[in-house]
Amino acid sequence: MTLLEGRGLTKKFGGVVAIEDVSFTVERGEAVGLIGPNGAGKSTLFRTITGVHPPTEGQVFFDGEDITGESQHEICHRGLAKTHQIVRPFGSLSLIENVAVGASFGGRTFDDPRERAAEMLEFVGLEEQMHADTGELSVGQLKRLEIARVLATDPEMVLFDEVAGGLDPEETEGIIDLVGDIIDEGKTVFLIDHVMRALMSVSERVMVLDNGKLIAQGTPEEIQNDDQVIEAYLGEHAGKDLSDAIAES
C-alpha cells in the first residue's frame, strides 16, 4: 500500500528548475534510496515533500491525504519526518534536552518527553553521553543525535538526507547499520546518500534524479546496470564506470 506519493512535482527557484515533473510512490514499510549527481535536486525533492518549501507545481500525498502546502510542523505531526543534512543542535542544551525538544516538535505529546528522549538516545547508541554538551560530540555522534531527535517525534516514515555525509568508513558503516535497524523496526525509509555502496546495501529500490528529472528506478542491481544512470554519472566521474564510482564511494 502506498504511503508517500509525489505527483508531477516541480520546484523552481527563480530561473532555476531544481526538480521537474517528478512523480513517484513509496510503499508502506519500503526502504527506497535516492541518488543523483551533485545539484540533481535530491535535497530539494525532500524539502518539497516535508514542507520546507511548497512545490511550484504538483502534489504530495501521505497516507492517502493531500499534504501539499502544509507546514513542516503539520507534516511532522502526521508522522513524516526528515533529518537535516547539516546538524545544528541547540548548543546550550544537553543531548537529552535536545531530543526532548524534538519529541515535542510536531505537536505530539508524550507523558514524559525526557524518558522518551532517553530511550531514543539509547537506541542510537548515545546513552553514555546523554547529559553531555553537544559541543563534545564527533560528526558521527551528531548524526546519531539528529536521528534520535527525528525518531523522538514517533514518525511512521523517515527521510534521511545524507546521514552518512562527512563520516569516515567506520562511522558510515555504523550509521547505515542504524538505518537498517530503523527499517527492521518497520519504519518506511527514503534516503539520499553519496556513499552509494552504503545506500544500495539498505535500499530495496533506488530512484535516480538527474538535472531535476527522475530518470530511472529499480533494484540496486538494475540501477547499477542502467545505461542512462551510467551516463548521468559519467559526467561526474569522467573516465570511470558506475561500479568504480560505487566502489570508491
Ligand SMILES: Nc1ncnc2c1ncn2[C@@H]1O[C@H](COP(=O)(O)OP(=O)(O)OP(=O)(O)O)[C@@H](O)[C@H]1O
Ligand atoms: N533555496 C534555493 N535557492 C536557489 N536555488 C536552490 C535552492 N535550493 C536548491 N537550489 C538549486 O537547485 C538545484 C538542485 O539543488 P539540490 O541541493 O536539491 O541538489 P542535490 O541533488 O541535493 O545536490 P547535492 O548532492 O550536491 O546535495 C541546484 O541548482 C541548486 O543550486
